Amino acid sequence: MILLFLILGTTVFSQDTLRNNVPDSLLLHADTISVDTSEKKTKVIGLKSKIECAAIDSIRFNVIEHKVYLFNEGNIDYEKINLKANYVDVDFDKSLVFAIGVPDSNGKIIGSPVFTEEDQSYKSKEMNYNYETEKGLIKHVFTQDGEGYIHGKIIKKMGTGEINVKSGSYTTCNREDHPHFEFKYNKSKFIPGKSIITGPAYLVIEGVPTPLFIPFGLFPNKTGQRSGIVIPTYGESANRGFYLENGGYYWAINDYFDFKLTGDIYTRGSWAIEPNLSYRKRYKYNGSFNLSYATNIVGQEGSADYQKRKDFSIRWIHSQDPKARPNSKFSANVNIVSNKFNQFNPTTTEQFLSNTFRSSVAYQTNWNGKVFLTANVSHSQNTKTKKVNLTLPEVSLSINRFYPFRSKSKVGQLKWYDNISVNYSMNTKNTILIADSLLFKPGVLSKFQNGIKHSIPISSSIKILKYFTMTNSVSVTDRMYFEKTKKYWSNDTVWKTDSTYYVGQVITDTIPEFNNVLDFSINSSINTKIYGMLAFKKGPIRAIRHVFTPSVGFSYTPDFGADNWGYYDSYIDGEGNEVDYSKFETGIYGKPPGEKSGRMNFSFSNNLEIKVPSKKDTITGMKKIKLIDNFTISGSYDLSKDSLNWSKIRMSGRTKLFNSLNITYSSSWDPYILDSAGTGNLNQFEWNVNKKLLRLDNTTWNLGLSYSINSEKLKKKRESDKGTERELADINENLDQYIDWNIPWSLNINYNLRYTNSNKYVNNIKTAENNLVQTLGFNGDINITPKWKIGFTSGYDFESKELSYTSLNIYRDLHCWQMRFNWIPMGPRKSWNFTLNVKSSILQDLKLEKKKDFRDNY
Numbered sequence: 001m002i003l004l005f006l007i008l009g010t011t012v013f014s015q016d017t018l019r020n021n022v023p024d025s026l027l028l029h030a031d032t033i034s035v036d037t038s039e040k041k042t043k044v045i046g047l048k049s050k051i052e053c054a055a056i057d058s059i060r061f062n063v064i065e066h067k068v069y070l071f072n073e074g075n076i077d078y079e080k081i082n083l084k085a086n087y088v089d090v091d092f093d094k095s096l097v098f099a100i101g102v103p104d105s106n107g108k109i110i111g112s113p114v115f116t117e118e119d120q121s122y123k124s125k126e127m128n129y130n131y132e133t134e135k136g137l138i139k140h141v142f143t144q145d146g147e148g149y150i151h152g153k154i155i156k157k158m159g160t161g162e163i164n165v166k167s168g169s170y171t172t173c174n175r176e177d178h179p180h181f182e183f184k185y186n187k188s189k190f191i192p193g194k195s196i197i198t199g200p201a202y203l204v205i206e207g208v209p210t211p212l213f214i215p216f217g218l219f220p221n222k223t224g225q226r227s228g229i230v231i232p233t234y235g236e237s238a239n240r241g242f243y244l245e246n247g248g249y250y251w252a253i254n255d256y257f258d259f260k261l262t263g264d265i266y267t268r269g270s271w272a273i274e275p276n277l278s279y280r281k282r283y284k285y286n287g288s289f290n291l292s293y294a295t296n297i298v299g300q301e302g303s304a305d306y307q308k309r310k311d312f313s314i315r316w317i318h319s320q321d322p323k324a325r326p327n328s329k330f331s332a333n334v335n336i337v338s339n340k341f342n343q344f345n346p347t348t349t350e351q352f353l354s355n356t357f358r359s360s361v362a363y364q365t366n367w368n369g370k371v372f373l374t375a376n377v378s379h380s381q382n383t384k385t386k387k388v389n390l391t392l393p394e395v396s397l398s399i400n401r402f403y404p405f406r407s408k409s410k411v412g413q414l415k416w417y418d419n420i421s422v423n424y425s426m427n428t429k430n431t432i433l434i435a436d437s438l439l440f441k442p443g444v445l446s447k448f449q450n451g452i453k454h455s456i457p458i459s460s461s462i463k464i465l466k467y468f469t470m471t472n473s474v475s476v477t478d479r480m481y482f483e484k485t486k487k488y489w490s491n492d493t494v495w496k497t498d499s500t501y502y503v504g505q506v507i508t509d510t511i512p513e514f515n516n517v518l519d520f521s522i523n524s525s526i527n528t529k530i531y532g533m534l535a536f537k538k539g540p541i542r543a544i545r546h547v548f549t550p551s552v553g554f555s556y557t558p559d560f561g562a563d564n565w566g567y568y569d570s571y572i573d574g575e576g577n578e579v580d581y582s583k584f585e586t587g588i589y590g591k592p593p594g595e596k597s598g599r600m601n602f603s604f605s606n607n608l609e610i611k612v613p614s615k616k617d618t619i620t621g622m623k624k625i626k627l628i629d630n631f632t633i634s635g636s637y638d639l640s641k642d643s644l645n646w647s648k649i650r651m652s653g654r655t656k657l658f659n660s661l662n663i664t665y666s667s668s669w670d671p672y673i674l675d676s677a678g679t680g681n682l683n684q685f686e687w688n689v690n691k692k693l694l695r696l697d698n699t700t701w702n703l704g705l706s707y708s709i710n711s712e713k714l715k716k717k718r719e720s721d722k723g724t725e726r727e728l729a730d731i732n733e734n735l736d737q738y739i740d741w742n743i744p745w746s747l748n749i750n751y752n753l754r755y756t757n758s759n760k761y762v763n764n765i766k767t768a769e770n771n772l773v774q775t776l777g778f779n780g781d782i783n784i785t786p787k788w789k790i791g792f793t794s795g796y797d798f799e800s801k802e803l804s805y806t807s808l809n810i811y812r813d814l815h816c817w818q819m820r821f822n823w824i825p826m827g828p829r830k831s832w833n834f835t836l837n838v839k840s841s842i843l844q845d846l847k848l849e850k851k852k853d854f855r856d857n858y
Contacts, residue, residue, distance in 0.1 A: 052077040053090075066092040073111060074099075078131055080118050085127075086111025095132040101125060113138075120145070120192065122155075123176065134159045142176045147840045148219060149174060150190060151182065163190035169204070170196055170219055172840035173816035180816050181205045181838075183217055195219060219842065225252030230262055231845035238856040239298050241267035248274075256281055269297040272345070287318035287332070296344040298855065311341040328365035335359050339383040339436060343828065344855060349793065352829060353805055355384040370400045381436060388436045392448075394429035420460040428452040431588060452480035453589045464526070472524045479517040479590075483510050484583040488571050504574040517567060517584055519560050519592035525553030525601070542622060543611040553601040561594035568594055596640045599647075603634035629655045643683040646671045649694055662704040669694035678761040696759055703753040710746035747780035774798040787813040805829065816840070829854045 053059060057072030067090060070076070074088035076097065085099035101112035115122045115129065115138070122143045129136035136157040143150050152168035165188045173179035181204065188198035198217035203210045232247025248262035257279050264272040272294035280286040292313040299305040318332035335357045342352050362376035374396045380389040406418040430450040438444065459473035491504040532546040561568040561580065570580045582591040607630060614623035631653035638645050652666040672681040673689050686692045756771040776798070781791035789811040795804035805827060812819035818839050823832045831854035837847030 049079050055088075068092075081131060082116040083113065083129070084111075085113040088113075095130050097127075097129045097131060099127050099129075124155075129157075134161075144174070145190070145192065145196075147842045148172050148196070149179070150196070151179070152188075161192050163192075164188075165190060170198070170201075170217070171816070172838060172843055175815075178207060180814070183214075183219075184209075185217060188217070225255070225258055227252045230260070232262075233847075233849055235849070235851065237266065237853050239268070240270050240853070240855065243267070264294075266297075269295070271295055283321050284324045285318065285320045285330075287316070290315040292341070292345065294341075294345050296855070298344075309340055309344055311338040311344060313337045313341050313345070327367075328363070330363050332361040333359060334361065334379070336379060336381070337383070339381075339386050342383070349805070349807070356380065356382050370402075372396075372398045372400075386436050387433060388439055389431065389433045390439070391429050391431040394427070394431075396425070396427045398425040399423065416460070416462050419462060420458065423455075423457045425455045426452065427455075427589075429588065449586070449588045450482060451588050454478040454480075468526055468528045470524070470526045474520060474522055476520045477518070479584070479587060479592075481515045481517060481584055481587050483512045484515055485509065485581075485586060486511055486583070487569070487579075487581055489573050491574065506571070506573070515584065517587075517592060519557075521555060521557045523553060523555045525551055527551035541610050541612060545609050545611070547607040549605040549607075551601075551603045551605075555597070555599050555601060557593050557597045559594075559596035560592035565592070567592050598639040599636040600639065601634070601636045603632055606631045626655065628653060644672060644681055648697060660705060660707045662702075662706075664702040665700070667699035668697040670697045671695075674761050674764075676763050678763075695761075698756070698758045700757075701753070701755040703751075705749065705751040707749045708746070710744075745780070745782040748778065750777045751775070777804070781809075789813075824854070831856075 053068060053070060053074070053076050055070040055072055055074045058070075060069040060071070061067070062069070070085075070088040070090075072086055074083075074085055076083045076088060076090070083097060083099055086102045087100050089098040090096075091098075099113035099115075101109040104110050109125065113122075113124050113127045115124070115127055115136070117134075120143065122138055122141050124138045124142070125140040127136060127138040127141075129138075134157075138155040138157065139153065141150070141152045141155045149171050150163075150165065150168060151171070152165040154166040155168075156164045156166075158164070167186060168188055169179075169182035169184045170188070171179045171182035173181060183198070183201045184204050185198040185201040188196060190196050196217070196219040198219075201214050201217045203212040228250055230246065230248045230250055232244040234242070234244050236242050243264060243266045245264045246262050247264075248260065251259045251261075253259060257277065259278075260276040262274050262276075264270070272292065274290065274292045276288065276290045278288040290313070292311075292315075294311050296307070296309045296311065298307045314334060314336040316332050316334035318330070320329050320331060322329075336359060337357055341347075342354075357380070359379040360376055361378075362374060364372070364374045366372045375393055376391075377393050378391045381387065401421045401423050403418065403421050405420055406414070410418065428451065430448050432444070432448045434444065434447065454477070456476040456478075457473060458476075459471060461469055461471045464470050486509045487506055488509075489504060490507045493505045527549060530548040530550070532548070534544045536542050561582075567584065568580055568582050570578050573579055580594065582594060584591045606628060607626070608628040609624055609626045611622045611624055613621060615621075617623055631651075633649065633651050635649040636647045638647070649669040649671065650666070651669070652664075654662070654664045656662050670681070671685055671687075671694055673684050673686055673695070674680065675682055686695050752775045754771075754773045758769045758771075760767045760769060775795070777793075777795035779791070779793040781789055783789050791809040791811070792807065794806040796802075797804045803826065806825060808823045808825070810819075810821040816839055818837060820835045821833070824830055831852050833849070833851040835847060835849045837849075838844065
């Protein structure tokens with residue numbers, strides 16, 4: 001490659017002078033230079049900056065006319081301009097550059113000019129450019145701007161950067177020759193970073209002109225946010241009439257805020273409005289606030305199927321960048337809907353299948369990683385039961401474990417008192433559980449329950465005989481309530497159940513006053529671990545390992561139901577019986593225990609695993625497999641009781657098989673016999689009466705299978721392949737619309753089984769009550785071809801013995817277009833939707849949509 005450097009103020013003289021000043025490596029043969037030696041002239045070529053020229057074949061100089069010719073892959077760099085072509089002619093006198101492609105041996109034009117200025121590139125067949133005035137004339141050009149592409153027979157580039165196009169077209173298809181679609185026009189003006197303005201234009205698809213004609217075209221090509229009208233979709237609904245949906249206005253307020261207002265309107269009276277505010281400050285926070293309000297009218301007024309509903313939805317998401325304030329965080333995830341909103345309004349599949357919605361607005365901070373404070377407001381609602389649980393607010397304060405007797409400068413072995421640790425936590429909240437229809441009624445504030453709870457656990461652990469660990473603890477709980485209950489029997493009331501009349505009832509009064517309710521318990525336990533190993537030199541199993549963890553302990557709780565504590569009271573019912581009750585039984589943090597207990601506790605935990613050969617482990621060549629993750633037998637003996645001292649024996653276990661099958665088990669076994677009615681225990685052991693060590697009371701099995709298979713495992717992508725933060729957020733918010741073409745096929749299966757067995761005994765005759773609950777869900781997709789994908793979602797309802805929510809999705813990638821077909825064949829969401837649209841967001845309103853709305857089924 002040959003380089004030519006022309007510096008600012010370079011002086012070009014006659015041939016002899018040129019040869020003396022230019023290195024021999026840059027000089028060409030004399031027959032390539034046209035020189036008139038009869039006249040010697042000196043001319044100063046005024047260049048602003050250095051020009052770098054290169055060519056594969058040759059560079060020829062015409063010293064007299066001050067021209068340079070580049071042959072075969074010529075390349076010129078000048079300031080912010082780059083030009084590549086197979087033939088380039090530079091005229092320094094006129095500051096002109098001419099470039100063109102040349103035919104190869106088959107007559108095909110190769111090496112056509114590619115002109116690049118900053119980040120804007122133009123491909124053409126021929127071009128003339130003045131590098132001083134920055135004006136140019138380019139023929140048969142192709143260039144990209146943003147998401148769009150411009151074709152032009154003749155383009156005139158102005159010094160301001162604006163471009164005038166004659167006989168051109170605009171498209172978002174990236175094919176240089178024969179794009180799949182384009183808007184053709186005779187004249188247009190291209191303003192970089194702002195817009196493309198055209199005269200009359202018409203749509204051409206696959207080279208065929210269509211009747212779609214516009215008197216003028218205005219295509220935005222501004223990068224980033226831009227305001228504009230959101231074009232609605234139109235159609236007809238069987239129950240709602242003709243409609244315009246999702247039309248409105250998008251307002252790009254500034255770099256931190258944008259606002260979108262869309263709405264729907266139907267000729268039969270239904271309408272909806274959806275304001276959406278998004279905000280983002282880089283490295284600080286981001287979020288969005290969405291509000292939906294809809295009036296849904298189904299059927300004719302006066303008819304039996306007429307329905308009119310007013311529904312709303314409030315959605316607020318706020319997240320803080322972890323780098324903004326490392327020691328504190330503010331977050332919000334608010335999701336409030338009316339109980340029929342997801343039934344009558346378009347929502348995602350996940351929202352439609354959910355009947356529980358939760359919200360939380362929280363602030364968290366800490367001081368030196370030792371003291372932690374959390375304040376939040378939360379909400380939970382069930383659209384099926386129409387119950388709302390509102391907590392307004394809840395504040396938690398906790399202090400990390402500390403050792404009050406341990407010195408920081410301690411040297412040597414720790415004393416027993418050095419291991420004494422103290423924790424502290426405080427929680428206060430104001431909450432209510434109420435029907436959603438009563439939430440905003442008068443007097444609702446008086447129904448809130450509130451209180452404060454302080455917890456102080458003090459513990460210490462020491463080693464005994466090297467292998468045993470002894471743990472002693474004292475737990476202190478202080479509850480602060482602002483009201484208590486008072487109960488008494490009243491004979492002034494007559495009430496009826498079925499055909500029986502009753503006189504008198506319990507009256508409960510609520511007395512507002514501050515009460516400090518304190519209780520505590522003492523606990524002590526000893527535990528150890530016993531390991532057993534059985535190894536094999538050969539075979540599929542190389543080792544069996546068993547871990548046995550026995551634990552024995554004692555816990556003591558005083559009788560807080562005694563009169564001196566003042567936590568319990570009693571009343572005389574209509575039959576003259578004394579009934580004890582707690583004054584704080586409705587407290588949100590519970591009540592103190594009403595009787596003394598001194599329990600000896602025991603538990604025996606087991607873990608069983610094996611080692612098998614594994615080719616994947618290149619270090620040990622072995623892999624561990626857990627057969628029993630945990631199997632525990634536990635119970636207690638209460639020393640403070642005069643009878644029925646033994647508790648029920650509980651067994652529980654869990655394991656995970658094949659990395660996808662989770663199994664949990666629990667059961668309860670009673671050592672005492674039941675009375676003849678089967679409602680209570682008698683102080684006689686099963687062994688003494690029925691010669692059985694224990695009697696099975698109940699058992700529960702849970703089985704969960706989550707299995708995913710696909711053609712290849714997902715691999716980690718390069719950082720550049722992950723997309724922008726906004727793109728990822730858009731995918732997460734619209735998962736139903738996202739298509740992953742990287743996996744040829746996939747199948748996901750989720751199966752859950754819960755089996756419960758409860759044994760009832762009447763007159764020593766066993767009656768088993770069994771309950772089996774099963775759920776099955778599956779989804780997947782398959783790429784029939786690289787451009788066709790079919791996806792499905794379904795499940796099976798074992799109770800009704802029919803398929804649950806089912807949908808079929810067909811996708812077709814049409815290069816710059818895409819086709820979608822969604823079909824829900826059954827159920828309340830029964831509908832279908834067909835959409836053919838341009839992929840680019842610039843022309844997102846260029847689409848064809850046909851559908852049958854699910855609301856037409858009502």
